[in-house]
Amino acid sequence: MANVKIYSTPSCVYCKMAKDFFQKNGVQYEDYNVAADKKAREEMVNKSHQLGVPVIDVDGEIYVGFDRASLAQALHIK
Amino acid sequence: MVYELIIVGGGPGGVAAGVYVARKKIKTLLITDGFGGQSLVSADVQNWIGTKSVSGFDLGKMLEEHLRAQEGIEIIDGDLVEAISEISSGFSVKTKAGKTFETKYVLVASGSRRRKLGVPGEKEFDGKGVFYCSICDAPVMDGKVSAVIGGGNAGLEAVIDLIPYASKIYLLERGEHPKGDAVTFEKIKTNPKVEILTMAETREVSGSEFVTGLKYKDLRSGTANELAVSGVFVEIGAIPNSDFVKGLVDLNAFGEIVVDHKTQQTSKSGIWAVGDASDVRYKQNNISAGDAVKAILNIHEFLTKHS
Numbered sequence: 001m002a003n004v005k006i007y008s009t010p011s012c013v014y015c016k017m018a019k020d021f022f023q024k025n026g027v028q029y030e031d032y033n034v035a036a037d038k039k040a041r042e043e044m045v046n047k048s049h050q051l052g053v054p055v056i057d058v059d060g061e062i063y064v065g066f067d068r069a070s071l072a073q074a075l076h077i078k
Numbered sequence: 079m080v081y082e083l084i085i086v087g088g089g090p091g092g093v094a095a096g097v098y099v100a101r102k103k104i105k106t107l108l109i110t111d112g113f114g115g116q117s118l119v120s121a122d123v124q125n126w127i128g129t130k131s132v133s134g135f136d137l138g139k140m141l142e143e144h145l146r147a148q149e150g151i152e153i154i155d156g157d158l159v160e161a162i163s164e165i166s167s168g169f170s171v172k173t174k175a176g177k178t179f180e181t182k183y184v185l186v187a188s189g190s191r192r193r194k195l196g197v198p199g200e201k202e203f204d205g206k207g208v209f210y211c212s213i214c215d216a217p218v219m220d221g222k223v224s225a226v227i228g229g230g231n232a233g234l235e236a237v238i239d240l241i242p243y244a245s246k247i248y249l250l251e252r253g254e255h256p257k258g259d260a261v262t263f264e265k266i267k268t269n270p271k272v273e274i275l276t277m278a279e280t281r282e283v284s285g286s287e288f289v290t291g292l293k294y295k296d297l298r299s300g301t302a303n304e305l306a307v308s309g310v311f312v313e314i315g316a317i318p319n320s321d322f323v324k325g326l327v328d329l330n331a332f333g334e335i336v337v338d339h340k341t342q343q344t345s346k347s348g349i350w351a352v353g354d355a356s357d358v359r360y361k362q363n364n365i366s367a368g369d370a371v372k373a374i375l376n377i378h379e380f381l382t383k384h385s
Contacts, residue, residue, distance in 0.1 A: 011239075012214035013119050013135045017112070035217030050205035051218045051288065051309075064205060068156050069175075 002075055004029040005057040007044035011035075014066040015054040021068060025077045081107045081152075081181040083377060084171050086159045086322075089115025091187035091353035091366035093141040098374035100148035104381060107152045107179060108145070109159050109171070114138020115189050116316070116354070117363055121213050121239060127364055137363075159188070161322050168348060183380070185373055186323060186335060186344075186351040187366070190316035195227060199283030200312070207289025212236035212311045219244045224309035225292050227280050229256025233313035237266045240311070246271055248305055250278040250294060278303075283310050318355045330357050342373035350377060 004022065006029055008015030022029050032040035034053060047062050048055045056063040058074045072078070085095050088110025099106040117123050120134035132140070145153065158174040168182040192210050194200060200208055209215040212226070216239040224244040226236045229251030235258075240247050249256065249266070254276055256263055266272050277297040284291040292305045318334045328336045328345035335344055335351040339358070342350045350373040352358070353366030 009214060009217040011121065011217070012211070014211070014214060016135055035220070041218065048205075049287075051207060052205040052209060052211075052215050053218070054214075 001028065002059050003057075004059075004075070005032065006030070007032045007034050007040060007048075007053060007055040007057075009033065009035040009053050012053050018054050018056060018066040018071070021066070021071065025075070027075055027077075079180070080167055081105050081179065082381060083107075083183045083185060084109065084169075084179060084181040085185045085187060086110075086171075087115075087187035087189055087353070087355075088113040088141070088145075088155070089117075089187060089189045089353060089366060090141065090363040091115075091189070091370040092185075093145045093370075094367035095185050095187060095352070095370040095374050096145045096151050096153075097148055098371050099377075100151050102374065102378045103150065104374075104378065105150075107154065107181070109154045109157055109173060109179075111156060111158045112138070113142035113145070113155070115363070115366075119211050119213055120235065123363070125362075125364070159322055162326060162349075164326065164346075182348065183377055184349045185342075185370070185377065186320070186349065186355055187353050187370055188319040188322075188355045189366075190318045190354040190361070192312070193315045193317050195280055195283075195312055195314065197280055197282050199285070199289075203283050203285055203289045203310075206287065207285060207308055208283055208310050208312065210312055212239040212313070215309075215311075216240045216243050219309045221245050222308040223306060224248070224311060225250060225305060225307045226311045226313060228313035228315065229253070229258060229274075229276075230313065230315060231258040231262065232315075233311075234258035234262040234266060236311045236313050237272060238262065240309075241266070241269060241271060244271065244309070246273065248292075248307065249274045250280055250292075251276045252279050252297070253277070316354060316361070320351075320355050323349065323351075327351070332357075340372075341376040342369055343376065 034041040044055045082105040085108040096108050117134040118138050161172040171179045220243045223246045225248040279295045282293040334357040337356045352369040354361045
């Protein structure tokens with residue numbers, strides 16, 4: 001199973017949509033709240049070279065924003 | 079398989095249409111890339127009639143649930159309509175995923191998308207301090223100075239999203255007064271963190287790796303000014319999603335689909351349009367829903383007459 005991390009903020013709708021998408025498709029993920037966790041925020045910026053949420057890390061591949069089609073492809077979801 | 083109707087969009091217009099077609103037993107396919115429309119990113123919607131307060135995310139879920147409770151309507155969620163062309167049986171609808179569907183009639187409820195500033199630096203710093211979703215990205219402005227461009231409702235709401243985080247917020251409005259609701263404006267204008275700059279035209283976003291500044295022209299004095307900011311939140315209105323019917327129906331100078339406001343019919347027989355993609359004067363969730371109901375009743379009349 002892929003190692004999935006999501007860097008999110010509690011109020012971010014696209015983060016919620018991404019997490020909904022993971023849950024519906026049985027994808028396990030670790031959620032980092034970058035509004036509260038400064039270390040996670042730095043990690044997110046270092047990985048994505050930008051500040052917007054969500055940032056999703058699938059086995060080291062970085063996705064900025066919630067793009068259902070490319071995530072489905074990366075996670076082999078039909 | 080030929081549908082009687084294809085609805086394009088899953089905002090309040092598309093969903094209201096979907097609920098009404100089910101009641102009229104019109105053979106329908108609804109295609110959308112998601113539910114809720116532009117209010118999806120709103121923290122708190124207080125004017126959706128029948129609901130005192132609901133987040134945009136929950137409003138989207140309510141709409142989706144209501145639509146999915148209908149019998150007989152087919153739904154494609156997660157795809158976008160890219161082109162519509164005329165064929166002998168009606169219209170051919172092509173999606174981004176490469177699917178093609180045939181239908182007798184089309185209802186366009188595709189809404190609108192964010193207008194961009196079009197100034198130097200905006201594209202280069204997209205996500206690096208230039209943001210289009212204040213509720214998503216306000217928390218990363220923790221302790222930092224931010225600017226909000228645009229004094230409409232979305233701009234005023236962006237200021238409210240930023241108040242808990244940013245150390246200072248400039249609101250830049252090109253006109254003489256912010257045009258947003260008085261209720262929201264009252265909330266922000268007395269906040270000591272907020273500085274309102276009117277007649278201020280944004281000219282450039284600057285920085286190195288991330289945004290560090292914003293240049294604007296003071297339209298009263300004609301002078302060029304610069305603000306030191308880490309974030310620029312762009313809230314300057316919307317552009318109708320009407321590209322996929324360009325050449326097929328009449329658009330006005332703003333790209334809005336011109337409709338007959340009694341029936342929602344476009345210049346092309348067999349195509350109807352509602353909501354923010356149309357030339358309706360006021361862009362509102364409740365109006366989009368109402369106009370969609372009007373369109374479906376008219377389409378039903380059409381079907382009864384033509385079958």
